[in-house]
Amino acid sequence: MNDPIGRAIADFFERGEAPDILIDTNYTEGELLSPAFFFRNEDGMPEIETTALNLCRGKVLDVGAAAGCHALALQQRGLDVTALEKSVLSAGVMQKRGVEKVVCTDLFHFQEKGFDTILVLMNGAGIGETTGGLKKMLVHLKERLNENGQILIDSSDIRYLFEEDDGSVWIDLADDSYMGEMVYELTYKNDFSRFKWLFVDFETLSAISREAGLQCVLIKEGDHFDYLAQLTV
Structure with missing residues (x-):
């Protein structure tokens, strides 16, 4: 199936509980993610996410909507929200949870325009996979915006993973790829997926x-x- 997150989301929705998702990367290993994370309400969201929700206006596109926690919160505020999600299982859960507009497709196959806000949360810059892919993604999202539209996107600066005790930063000079370009491996039950994911510092994003x-x-x-x-444009 190669959709561990979608399967975990579907299991949690149907049963109210599900095993953790195991996360390994080229830098870390053995991290666990509870499927309940995808079902949090506003009270359980970090301040970065609630700040983004408060800035949303007009017609909203929620990219990588997962189980729909952000889309549902915005619907409750009376906003017109389209939830975009490539996982069939996750998209099905969103529909059952009451997300009114769900589109199940890859971001780059999505061609609808006319959005005032595009929301790309949960380390949303990662969808770009690489710095070059991030530029391609931003160009594509820009084309979906209205004239005065906005993209709200979050990420993390992972330079701390490379910091020495003296505060210097260790980087492999033999590897010319950006240090935030990571390889993720997710395992849920017998379902496994391997993909690239990007963490980008603010200066590079700018x-x-x-x-x-x-x-x-x-x-x-x-x-x-x-x-x-x-x-913004």
């Missing part, structure tokens, strides 16, 4: 945004090197 024809503003910083940015 530079890539300019290349994509967007202005980038830092909105909020979190407690663990994470941040929320607003991108």
Whole structure:
């Protein structure tokens, strides 16, 4: 099936409980993610996410909507929300939970335009996979925006993983790829997937945004090197 997150979301929705998802990366191993994370309400969201929800206006596109926690919160506020999710299982759960507009497809196959806000949360920059892929993603999202629209996107600066005790940063000079370009391996029961994921510092996001024809503003910083940015034309 190669959809461990979708399967975990579906199991949790049907049964009210599900085993943790095991996460290994090229930098870390043995991390666990509870499927309940995808069903949190506003009270359980970090401040970066609630700040993003408060900034949403007009017609909203929620990219990588998972189980629909952000889409449902925005619907309750009376906003017109389209939830975009490529996982068939996750999209089905959102429909059962009452998300009114669910589109199940890959982001780059989504061609609808006319959005005032595009929401890309839960380390949303990661969808780009690489710095080059992030630029491609931002150009594609820019084309979906109305004239005065905005993209609200979050990520994390993972330089702390490479810091030495003296504060210097260790980087493998033999590898010219950006240090935030990671490889993830997810396991849920007997379901496994391997994919690229990007964590990008704000300065790099700003530079890539300019290349994509967007202005980038830092909105909020979190407690663990994470941040929320607003991108506008």
